[in-house]
Amino acid sequence: MKWINCKERKPFTGYGESDSVLTVDTLGVMMVAYWDGGNWCMPDGEIIETAAKFPITHWMPLPEWPENE
Numbered sequence: 001m002k003w004i005n006c007k008e009r010k011p012f013t014g015y016g017e018s019d020s021v022l023t024v025d026t027l028g029v030m031m032v033a034y035w036d037g038g039n040w041c042m043p044d045g046e047i048i049e050t051a052a053k054f055p056i057t058h059w060m061p062l063p064e065w066p067e068n069e
Contacts (some may be wrong), residue, residue: 003058011059013037021061025054032062 003024011018011034018035019048021041033056040048040056047067048056
C-alpha cells in the first residue's frame with residue numbers, strides 16, 4: 001500500500017465519515033483515524049485537536065484483518 005497525500009484526496013466519506021485509516025502528521029506521528037468530511041477524528045469519535053497545529057499530511061487504508069483459522 002502507498003501513502004496518499006491529503007492535498008490530493010481525503011478518504012471516501014459515504015455517510016459523513018470514512019472508514020478508519022492509518023495517518024501520519026507533520027511530526028511523523030502515526031495514528032488510526034477517520035475523516036468525517038471536515039475533521040480528522042479518533043476511532044472513538046473525538047476530533048483530533050492537534051491536527052490544527054500539526055496537520056495530517058498522508059493516509060493509507062488499513063490492511064485486511066487476519067483470517068480465523
